[in-house]
Amino acid sequence: MARILIVEDEAIIRSALKRLLERHAHEVTEAGSVEQAQAFEISEFDLIISDLRLPGVAGTELIKAAAPAPVLVMTSYASMRSAIDALKLGAVDYVAKPFDHGELLETVEGILHQRAMATGSPPSITDERGTRAMMIGDCAAMQHVYTRIKKTAPADVSVLIQGESGTGKELVARALHQQSKRATAPLICVNCAAIPETLIESELFGHEKGAFTGASAARTGLVEAADGGTLFLDEIGELPLDAQARLLRVLQEGEIRKIGSVETRHVDVRLITATHRDLRALSRSGEFRLDLYYRLNVMQIVLPPLREREADVLKIADILLEKACKRHDRPGLKLSRAARQDLQDYPWPGNVRELENALERGVILAEGHLIHPDDLGLGPVTHRPPLQPSPQEATEPAQDEEDLSLEDYFQHFVLEHQEQMSETELAQKLGISRKNLWERRQRLGIPRKKTARRPNQG
The missing domain is CATH 1.10.8.60 (Helicase, Ruva Protein; domain 3)
Known part of the structure; x- marks a missing residue:
């Protein structure tokens, strides 16, 4: 649930917006002017939605005052130039009145999502030697990973970590454990690919003395050793089918039975698994139990390759x-x-x-x-060649290289689809923000489509 401040002098519009956002589980505060808004700690809101034309001080005054909270401005089609000016001052986006409810909600959710991703911070981790470390990376994909860890760690559910070898899946598992309610209990890490298939069940679930040749003494399994804490099974896709069936019972019933024993024992273990393989594809080929996959994949964290x-x-x-x-x-x-x-x-x-x-x-x-x-000692490296401007481009003011290469495609796409798509849909299809879409329209002289004003309903 996000905290949203609406700054709008027309009470009807303000109330309608409040009801719309509250129906979608947001906490909404209202203000009729900038002065009223400034009575609140506006920087602590998750989003501010403000009209530009307000009595007294203009809505643009909120943009700097609200930082770091994002400001979404509202304006009429007749005042679109004011919206552009607001974007230049730092507004995150704009909506034009009369706005479509679906488009407004989509814009709000997009802004809140981006804000959540941008505020993700790398978790602090203690490795197996007791050394403190941090996950490294500021890209959007890693921000998403940090946010997912922060939200998932306290929720005592199974987590499936997916990513290529060498991306740091064990670091994520340690972060999940150390930020969980089980942080003071054991974290047991097992690489399923490193244990011979004939020994994996004994390692995980333990055995009684004499259960098989060479079992000269009873042994406690790693699942039982993790009782009260977290069990991390790396390369879970390599687990044999018999062991998968035993692990499924641990998840369903919280019970284990040692090899060679008729007694079951109750265990309380949080399971975190990791794999670089496609478990759904493995289940279709019969190599991995589909019911186990669904039990493991309650929450999923995907690590991006380098x-x-x-x-x-x-x-x-x-x-x-x-x-x-x-x-x-x-x-x-x-x-x-x-x-x-x-x-x-x-x-x-x-x-x-x-x-x-x-x-x-x-x-x-x-x-x-x-x-x-x-x-x-790296292998062959293919360097990305710098783009060479044409003689004509070299004499023109420098522009973004992406703009130069996509101008024709952009113009053709927008003109062809703008009658059927909203501005948000156009921006998503082009892979750019609404702000970027508007700026390119202005530079290329492509007017925004007009939307017929809905008649008043009595």
């Missing part, structure tokens, strides 16, 4: 390089410009783990105070 985190690569590299320099007593080593470019352009099939190994090699092999590309 190649999709271009903005984070060098930041991660600098932190990992500093740690490697300390381990090998090579203080002051830096990456050369060419090495940094290689790190930026390399596709990283092994993700963060491969990056860490490359920097380790660089620290060991570097001759002077700089680490060069050959020291990193």
Whole structure:
């Protein structure tokens, strides 16, 4: 539930907006002017929706005063220039009166979602050696991961972490455990792919003395060892079907039975699993139980591969390089410009783990105070060539490269679809914000479609 402030001098519009937003589980506060709005701590609201034309002080005065809270402005079609000015002052978006309820709600939810993603902060984690660490990365995908961890950790439910090898799935599991209500209880981590299939059931569920050849003493399983805490099963897709059936009973009944025993024991375990494989596809081929998949996938966290985190690569590299320099007593080593470019352009099939190994090699092999590309030992790197402007473009004012390459497509798409789509739908299809859509319309001289005003209803 978000806290929203509506600033509107027309009581009918203000009340209608309040009812609409409250029906969608938001907490709404009203104000009829900027002066009334400033009686509240406006920066603490999740969103402010304000008319531009207000008695006394204009609605644009709220934009700076409300920071960091986003401001969504309302205006009439006749005053669209004022909306553009408000966007330039920092308003997050605008809606035109009379607005469609569905479009308004979609805009509000989009702003609130972006705000939630932007405020995600990396969790602090204690590793198995007791060392404090932080997850690294500021890109939008990692902000989403941080937010999902923060919301999911206290909810005592099963979590499925998906991501390629080397993306940090165990770090996420540790963060979930350490921010949960079970933080003071054990966290038991098991890599299902690292245990032979003939031993996995015994490792997980334990066995009695004499249960099989070589079982010279009774053994407590890892599931029971995690009683009261969290069990993290990495590479869950490698778990044999017999062990899957036993694990399903743990989730359904909270019970385990050691191999060779007729007695069952109750356990209270939170299960976090991880995989780089498609469990639904495995279930279709009979390699993974579909009922177990549904039990595991109560909440899902997806870790992005490093190649999709271009903005984070060098930041991660600098932190990992500093740690490697300390381990090998090579203080002051830096990456050369060419090495940094290689790190930026390399596709990283092994993700963060491969990056860490490359920097380790660089620290060991570097001759002077700089680490060069050959020291990193990466495979072939395909560099992204810079776009070369045409002679005509070179004489014109610099524009965004994306705008130059997409202008024709943008103009054709908007003119073809604007009669059937709302501004929000157009922006989504083009992969840009409504603000960006409006700015491009202005630059290319494409007028916004007119929407017929609805007749008053008696």
